[in-house]
Amino acid sequence: MANIDQSAATGTRIFKYIDALAQISESPENLTRVSFSAEHKRANSLVAQWMTAAGMSVRTDSIGNIIGRYEGESDGPALMIGSHLDTVRNGGRYDGMLGVVLPLVCIELLHEKKQRLPYPVEIVGFCDEEGVRFPSTLLGSRAIAGTIDEAVLQDRDASGITIAEALKGFGCDPTALATARRKAEELLGFVEVHIEQGPVLEREDLPVGLVTAISGASRYRVKVTGSAGHAGTVPMGLRQDALVAASECIVDIEHICTNMAHVVGTVGMITALPGAGNVIPGDVEFSLDLRSSQDTYRDNAEARIFASLAEISKRRQVTIQHERTYQAASTSCDSWLSDQLGSAISSSGYRLHSLPSGAGHDAMALAKLTPVAMLFVRCKNGLSHHPDESITQEDAAAAATVIMNLLTRFDTNV
Ligand code: HGY
Ligand code: MN
Numbered sequence: 001m002a003n004i005d006q007s008a009a010t011g012t013r014i015f016k017y018i019d020a021l022a023q024i025s026e027s028p029e030n031l032t033r034v035s036f037s038a039e040h041k042r043a044n045s046l047v048a049q050w051m052t053a054a055g056m057s058v059r060t061d062s063i064g065n066i067i068g069r070y071e072g073e074s075d076g077p078a079l080m081i082g083s084h085l086d087t088v089r090n091g092g093r094y095d096g097m098l099g100v101v102l103p104l105v106c107i108e109l110l111h112e113k114k115q116r117l118p119y120p121v122e123i124v125g126f127c128d129e130e131g132v133r134f135p136s137t138l139l140g141s142r143a144i145a146g147t148i149d150e151a152v153l154q155d156r157d158a159s160g161i162t163i164a165e166a167l168k169g170f171g172c173d174p175t176a177l178a179t180a181r182r183k184a185e186e187l188l189g190f191v192e193v194h195i196e197q198g199p200v201l202e203r204e205d206l207p208v209g210l211v212t213a214i215s216g217a218s219r220y221r222v223k224v225t226g227s228a229g230h231a232g233t234v235p236m237g238l239r240q241d242a243l244v245a246a247s248e249c250i251v252d253i254e255h256i257c258t259n260m261a262h263v264v265g266t267v268g269m270i271t272a273l274p275g276a277g278n279v280i281p282g283d284v285e286f287s288l289d290l291r292s293s294q295d296t297y298r299d300n301a302e303a304r305i306f307a308s309l310a311e312i313s314k315r316r317q318v319t320i321q322h323e324r325t326y327q328a329a330s331t332s333c334d335s336w337l338s339d340q341l342g343s344a345i346s347s348s349g350y351r352l353h354s355l356p357s358g359a360g361h362d363a364m365a366l367a368k369l370t371p372v373a374m375l376f377v378r379c380k381n382g383l384s385h386h387p388d389e390s391i392t393q394e395d396a397a398a399a400a401t402v403i404m405n406l407l408t409r410f411d412t413n414v
């Protein structure tokens, strides 16, 4: 059983790659790397270099995922391990990137020892998990799972560029989207290593944890239309102020989600037009992100929220329209694969603690194609989607030991 030394050297290697990727951003002030951007292209080519140096064959699929393959002693189905290379705006450097770099370092260590596994391993850097640039999300993992609707290629970003146009600019062929799809028989399963993005492992004083299930999520675009007018001449009682109406909607969303168990609701983006200080806003658009570990709870929250928005619309004489731009059902991790990952945690010397994920992950999409399991890594104060997101090198080394034990002891018999 290979049990790589949990030396600082392993953590240092991982951090060296993480820090190199963190330099690739659209902004010098913070880490922002959106899908199909020049920065995404640079990140993909840097990861491709590391994969090649680790003895992997490397390709980019038709949706812009970067995929490295480390051949095994047999050429049967491969174990896929990966996560995403895109970030949120002003994001942290571990969300996504850790799940690409950590298994890559494990393969690098095997390659240096000229060690082959009984089966092939594929490492994937997915092109779009955060869904920051376009309304939809999980584009890369859904393309691999074969669950993506080609219509999504017409989604536009804030500057009106469609995904299809962005893909062409990225050097991919959007008409060949279907070629990204993998067959179930090509894979043993998919494992994702990811920072916890929550406080549980810190509270348990554990470096790693086994994920049981991933919360489902829905995203909406909400449009409020009132009537613009002169800020100085329209009496308060005669206004149809779209921004005040939207504000009441947003407070209601918070109230409803706060009073429902297991549901979280977030309004992360808002625009108000015409956007002048002396004009009553006539048009407002805001985002809504709804999550729950139980899909029925999320459905109930959705019904209550949009009933409340309809009442506000009537009372304030504004129109309020909503469009769902994305939906993913809550996903349970596969027991066969999770048992193997759980044994790897225990055999690495760590108490096995299982926990659900409130955040969404590419594993949700891959679960439609192949068994999935996730390893969480402790992160400081549970902070994520924030520049202060951080983990320790020791915890990175601990997680690498677990993954190396998973790889070298993997039982391919289902
Ligand atoms: O939003 C999420 O849950 C993930 O971090 N994209
Ligand atoms: Mn993530």
Ligand code: MN
Residues within 6 Å of the ligand: 088, 095, 130, 385
């Ligand atoms: Mn994220």
